[in-house]
Amino acid sequence: MVSTGSTQRVSTGSITGGFDYAPAPESRAIVDIKPSYGLFVNGEFVDGAGASFKTINPATEEVLAEIAEANAADVDAAVRAARRAYARVWSKMPGKERAKYLFRIARILQERARELAVLESIDNGKPIKEARDVDVPVAAAHFFYYAGWADKLEYALPGNAHSGVRSLGVAAQVIPWNFPLLMLAWKIAPALAAGNTVVLKPAETTPLTALLFAEICQQADLPAGVVNIVTGAGDTGQALVGHADVDKVAFTGSTEVGKAIARTVAGTDKRVTLELGGKAANIVFDDAPLDQAIEGIVSGIFFNQGHVCCAGSRLLVQESVADEVLERLKSRMGTLRVGDPLDKNTDIGAINSAEQLARIRELSAIGEQEVAGERWSPPCELPERGFWFPPTIFTGVTQAHRIAREEIFGPVLSVLTFRTPAEAVEKANNTPYGLSAGVWTEKGSRILWMADQLRAGVVWANTFNKFDPTSPFGGYKESGYGREGGRHGLEGYLKGTE
């Protein structure tokens, strides 16, 4: 067995029979993190008028940089810059020219992919293999996809091919910490393609890739004020979405904050899209291809440490195969490697913040008290510093338990069983959320029937957690409204000409 000398190692499970992986760390030399960052307003980095805060590496608790906390005056300056850029430049620029800026940005994202991936992993705690293979390439793909729409907008809203369409104006965009760069791309690419300008607030725990994106905007010679980045926490976000001169609010985050935003914009003309929480059912029938299903269950809940709004956090497994599925799931979980996010072999990285870790621990403790079944994690040596939580499953969970109802946003899976397809549907839909669902069965007609019955915006059948710029994503019910991705994603940034 190779001695690694690293504390951030985890012994592997039974399959490798005691062999261990050598560490394969990605070099962080490629990123250049400055000691402090200002706000990106009107094409330049400026000092904020407010306080500042620190962003840390959740895997080590090392302070990465000091970040300006935008106050109301800073937000106002950013909105004014966006308004000026909208009125003077961006709304007047022909779509085919706007498109070229977006294509440029897409290319630069690809060229600087490794730098972005490493920075994302350091600031967020996610495994480098996910930042490298998902976050960054899909972000670039979003810009590439929407770039092509910029000069074809009259085809984007059905019924407006002759009368034309218009952009909305200034978009206020607030994004979460789970996919910092990817959520930025989901927000900024369609907004700019449609001809809007933006003020975007990244999450307070993960501002660094958004600030690097600001540099990329400079590199692309994007006209000043078209993209503005204001860093900060909840107060900054409130100042932004409540600003009288924004025409559009786009938010991804918790359902609680989403409701507060819906109240804030009530009575205004602001258009709103909300992409909020979820408690997805991942439904496994007895005829499912079990090898794939196990992989789907694992990626459904442990991808990105379970910090995924559409995570398959409720496993609904048909009673007749429940024992077999559980046994295989546990065996597979034993091979998951928790530890250094920059290690290319790592499957599960760090929990993004102390606050989130506390929430996962709290709900897991409640689960332990409530459920009659078992709380189980594979043997797992967690690093001493940083924020960590082992992949965990709860068996014997029922619909009434809090861990089956509340979004945990961590690597915690509740296992429930069902007997009939109707019961599976009933349980899957028994939630105020409706973002996503998974179905595993080899029977095609059953897949389509289930897909019809499930009240969720995305249904993954015999797959899970797949995303694509062409594919609309968003929820039913309290998972929010509006869609991101595809032609539908433009609808939130355009209006028909009356």
Place this chain on the structure above:
Amino acid sequence: MARVDVRKTYKLYIGGAFPRSESGHSYEVTDSKGAFMANAALASRKDARDAVVAARKAFGGWAARTAYNRAQILYRIAEVMEDRRPQFVDAVYRCEGGSTARANKVVDEAIDRLVWYAGWADKIGQVTGSANPVAGPFFNLSTPEPTGVVAVLAPQASSLLGLVSVIAPAITTGNVVVVVSSHQRPLPAVTFAEVLATSDVPGGVVNVLTGDAATVGPWLAAHMDVNAIDLTGVAGDAELARNLEIAAADNLKRVRRAPAAETDWSTEPGLEPMTWLLETKTVWHPIGI
């Protein structure tokens, strides 16, 4: 000696039945010149809640009908309205004033609007759905689905054409409706409910409450089993509209905001009256052998 006419107290339409208001309250409806026309039931909080229960019960079945079948039923409503033209013309003329020629035109437009929407039932999915060319071996299809139970505050001035223009898009797309009629001009809504009851529209798909949107609206806006609310009927009352929108945020209802002034209902509506009530569902499946 002149015959004494039979004065009628109209009732609500909930779950396919015509109950009186649970509160027992009714109110006098007068024509555009102030003369007594009839009594109408004054819908209460309990009536609103009963209507939501009836609508929820009807939702699954209505949404599961084929689009072709919903189209047929929408067209059937138009047929039955055509049968009862004189009654509608009279109700519109007396409620809204103007000339009988205008009332005739309004009824024409209301019937034609139903026919227009009937045609949409099996086309809206083709216009708003998509096959998505994802970068991988996946079948990827986005289709619109109804959002669920829709509370509709119907327009106050346009008591028939406006009413039809807010109900039809919702049911065409597979949603179910609890509608609060024009407060001062409820009789076309009552007659329309009688048409619905005889047009193959399953009970509960459209529930008609007569009364005051300002009193019933807040209960519907705050109701946790309502998925969307159309505030058209409180056009011009910005404060009430704002409060209803705030209440609607409790379960993130889809909200159609009230316009500053009532819409011109004679123009072709476009897709928006349907699309705001549609959820896009995207289904992924791997492609392989």
